[in-house]
Amino acid sequence: MGQTIYGLDMFHCAEVIQDDEESLKYGTPIKIPGAVSIKVDPKSEQTKFWADNGVYDIFNSMGDIDLEAEMADLPLKLQNKIYGHTEENGVSFASAEDKAIHLAFGFRAKKSTGGYRYYWFLKGLPELMAIESKTTEDKADPESAKFKVGFMPLQNPKGKRRWKAQAEDSDTFNGEGWFNQVVYDGSAFATDTKTEAIGLGK
Numbered sequence: 001m002g003q004t005i006y007g008l009d010m011f012h013c014a015e016v017i018q019d020d021e022e023s024l025k026y027g028t029p030i031k032i033p034g035a036v037s038i039k040v041d042p043k044s045e046q047t048k049f050w051a052d053n054g055v056y057d058i059f060n061s062m063g064d065i066d067l068e069a070e071m072a073d074l075p076l077k078l079q080n081k082i083y084g085h086t087e088e089n090g091v092s093f094a095s096a097e098d099k100a101i102h103l104a105f106g107f108r109a110k111k112s113t114g115g116y117r118y119y120w121f122l123k124g125l126p127e128l129m130a131i132e133s134k135t136t137e138d139k140a141d142p143e144s145a146k147f148k149v150g151f152m153p154l155q156n157p158k159g160k161r162r163w164k165a166q167a168e169d170s171d172t173f174n175g176e177g178w179f180n181q182v183v184y185d186g187s188a189f190a191t192d193t194k195t196e197a198i199g200l201g202k
Contacts, residue, residue, distance in 0.1 A: 034072025
């Protein structure tokens with residue numbers, strides 16, 4: 001029986017606290033309600049090696065990895081954390097001195113055969129968000145928020161230059177705890193029985 005992927009929910013993001021030669025640390029994932037759509041566009045660059053009057057070999061190298069997530073809204077409190085904005089007496093201020101955090105982004109999609117397929121994109125830097133709105137006409141036409149992030153491979157040796165993690169529910173995998181922590185290490189899922197993940201990414 002064939003399988004198709006449809007639907008979308010469970011947007012999560014988590015701060016990349018540290019990713020260098022010394023350590024790899026993430027913050028606790030935060031759920032973002034109102035998932036609408038997502039597009040991930042990883043690009044690769046090809047170099048052709050010519051010999052014997054033809055293409056002898058082709059080499060691929062990683063290019064840009066662009067993610068665009070559309071959601072009902074990105075709450076101001078979370079915007080402040082992501083973009084480094086400051087809040088004073090309930091007012092959020094954006095400054096030229098602000099620095100956005102590196103973050104991981106996760107979500108899941110349904111499988112037609114049952115269960116879900118799960119994703120974590122492991123390290124990215126978000127672009128500033130555009131603001132779009134328009135007047136109300138005969139009927140309400142809500143405006144969604146579009147969140148764009150450029151992703152890159154992890155730098156710490158534990159991260160093994162990984163940029164994405166994905167898995168799906170099966171007889172041997174249970175994604176019940178997928179969003180408890182950022183999953184950059186599959187050792188927590190090394191089991192012979194279907195069980196919930198414990199100690200994700202440690």
